Amino acid sequence: MRFNVLSNRRSALSLLACTAALCVSAALAQTPPAPQTVRMRGTIVSMTPATLTVKDRSGEVVELQMSDKLVVTEVYPIRLEDIKPGSYIGTAAMPQADGTQRAIAVSVFPEAARGTGEGHRPFDLLPQSTMTNATVADVGTISEGPLGRKLQLKYKDGEKTVVVPADAPVVTSRPGDRSLLVTGASVSLFAQLVDGKPTAMRVNAGKNGFALPY
Structure with missing residues (x-):
């Protein structure tokens, strides 16, 4: 699934947010569905202690929050x-x-x-x-x-x-940590909406310029 999120553009995650809003009343009486996970492949443009900005394969630049429970794996x-x-x-x-x-x-x-x-x-x-x-x-x-x-x-x-x-x-692959998340690193990540914001939950990353094959 393509991950293409910008504040003024339609995307899998924005559609997910709309769906969630439409279903609030029904959800009150039901078990909430599992969060939808969206995959994104690309290159890290920049990061802060709380966010990760990635350019995807189509050239779109997306800023994501990083989950407190973010799992990083080195490929x-x-x-x-x-x-x-x-x-x-x-x-x-x-x-x-x-x-x-x-x-x-x-x-x-x-x-x-x-x-x-x-x-x-x-x-x-x-x-x-x-x-x-x-x-x-x-x-x-x-x-x-x-x-x-x-x-x-x-x-x-x-x-x-x-x-x-x-x-x-x-x-x-082997377990990694956030030190792998540097500018230029090749990544394949999995994100969900958390409090209405696209949030990276799991990131696979290459080290020292290694480009992930998928």
Whole structure:
């Protein structure tokens, strides 16, 4: 979902605010719905102790509050060879005519995150792109040239064959802190409306100029 918030523009979060206002009377008699989460990808323009200003992929500049409970995660590169049978991964990919998926990027989950988002679904990175979170059942040999490596992925009720090109980014993550949130840092963040203001709840960030693949 696109995150495009400015005070004088329509956006997913402003629509959310309108919906919330229209539903106040009904909500008084019901359990409030879970807050809508909006994803934004971009580059940090500036920050203060309380706010984060980010330029998204479309060029829009958005200022967000930072939650007191903000979770920051560092995303960093690893090698294609680090993907092993039994690894739990997420891969953004494009469907191919032969039924396989061609990876745009691969993220190897830490063991503590095994099972996160398991399954296969559409993804908003590119038109028609997909996301598959699954366990690596089999790893093919690395081919010379651009082909890379073929992975057989299994998830509940399904499986996919993913071809990872040699130039596809492969990353993993570890806990980070706000010191990663510096001008120029590549980020992928998740925000909610808090007291009517777009608020960053979770931020994935690259370090020392590393650009997040998604």
